[in-house]
Amino acid sequence: MVKLGTRGSPLALTQARMVAEALCAAHGWTEDAVAIVAIKTTGDKVQDRPLAEIGGKALWTKELEAALHDGRIDIAVHSMKDVETWRPDTLAIAAMLPRADVRDRLVANDCDDFMCLAVGARLGTSSPRRAAQALHARPDLVVVPFRGNVDTRLSKLRTGEADATLLAAAGLDRLGRPDVGTPIPPELFLPAPAQGAVGIELRANDDVMRAMIAAIDDAPTSAAVGSERALLAALGGSCRSAVAAHAAFTGGIRAEILLPDGSERIIAARDSTDEAAIRDLAAELLGTASPALRALFEG
Numbered sequence: 001m002v003k004l005g006t007r008g009s010p011l012a013l014t015q016a017r018m019v020a021e022a023l024c025a026a027h028g029w030t031e032d033a034v035a036i037v038a039i040k041t042t043g044d045k046v047q048d049r050p051l052a053e054i055g056g057k058a059l060w061t062k063e064l065e066a067a068l069h070d071g072r073i074d075i076a077v078h079s080m081k082d083v084e085t086w087r088p089d090t091l092a093i094a095a096m097l098p099r100a101d102v103r104d105r106l107v108a109n110d111c112d113d114f115m116c117l118a119v120g121a122r123l124g125t126s127s128p129r130r131a132a133q134a135l136h137a138r139p140d141l142v143v144v145p146f147r148g149n150v151d152t153r154l155s156k157l158r159t160g161e162a163d164a165t166l167l168a169a170a171g172l173d174r175l176g177r178p179d180v181g182t183p184i185p186p187e188l189f190l191p192a193p194a195q196g197a198v199g200i201e202l203r204a205n206d207d208v209m210r211a212m213i214a215a216i217d218d219a220p221t222s223a224a225v226g227s228e229r230a231l232l233a234a235l236g237g238s239c240r241s242a243v244a245a246h247a248a249f250t251g252g253i254r255a256e257i258l259l260p261d262g263s264e265r266i267i268a269a270r271d272s273t274d275e276a277a278i279r280d281l282a283a284e285l286l287g288t289a290s291p292a293l294r295a296l297f298e299g
């Protein structure tokens with residue numbers, strides 16, 4: 001039996017089931033061949049403070065990675081967007097499911113166009129990227145912190161804690177909510193690196209599991225997400241930095257970095273995603289940025 005670890009949020013459990021189903025289909029296993037083990041992460045426990053303040057992305061994965069190390073689980077399923085760029089040598093991302101819609105969707109109580117939000121509208125988001133992109137396009141908006149899983153955020157919107165929010169289309173679609181919100185063109189809101197991708201992590205020395213998992217890898221997704229994560233690594237920075245990047249399946253990558261208040265946005269692109277192109281793209285973004293923006297990526 002394969003023990004599959006996941007966070008316990010509705011989205012995480014849905015993604016875990018997608019991986020379990022893909023494995024069963026690829027190997028002709030019956031449903032009970034994969035056991036789903038839900039593990040609470042620090043990110044799930046601490047709901048009242050912005051992620052960037054309490055320790056960043058590792059809070060979503062630390063407990064799952066500890067469970068991999070001590071054998072409580074054999075594989076861990078993650079939203080790749082939440083996985084830190086730096087990886088210990090003892091673990092590996094062995095496969096990704098086919099990527100979903102990479103766009104953000106605008107969810108607002110009475111508006112379906114970001115540029116038509118009322119002057120001074122309150123935008124609920126705790127994502128430094130979304131906040132910076134929003135303020136870049138609409139400096140009048142007021143950003144209010146907004147954490148919690150997708151359903152929590154939608155109910156906060158209904159009760160008026162904010163006038164609008166931005167959510168990943170991928171998460172809404174996987175939760176069976178394709179009707180919620182309006183997709184925003186990537187020119188306005190370039191997605192986060194790895195948005196819409198689900199990855200499977202295992203112990204780096206587990207060759208048996210690696211071969212099983214390889215059977216469900218979507219190579220174009222792994223390549224595109226690998227390029228976006230390579231750019232993130234080349235830029236440095238932290239979960240407080242506002243970075244967006246999207247590598248198209250047709251090759252090429254577009255990226256932007258922003259000051260948190262949206263007053264500066266640097267955009268650059270390359271036609272190729274080889275190592276030199278990624279390095280070059282990071283150098284161009286940082287080289288064009290003001291000293292204040294560049295400083296957010298140093299040290």
Ligand SMILES: NCc1[nH]cc(CCC(=O)O)c1CC(=O)O
Pocket residue numbers: 079080081082166167168169170171194195196197198
């Ligand atoms: N930061 C939380 C998170 N991590 C992954 C997703 C959505 C699914 C995905 O992008 O793969 C979300 C919710 C959101 O940003 O709306």
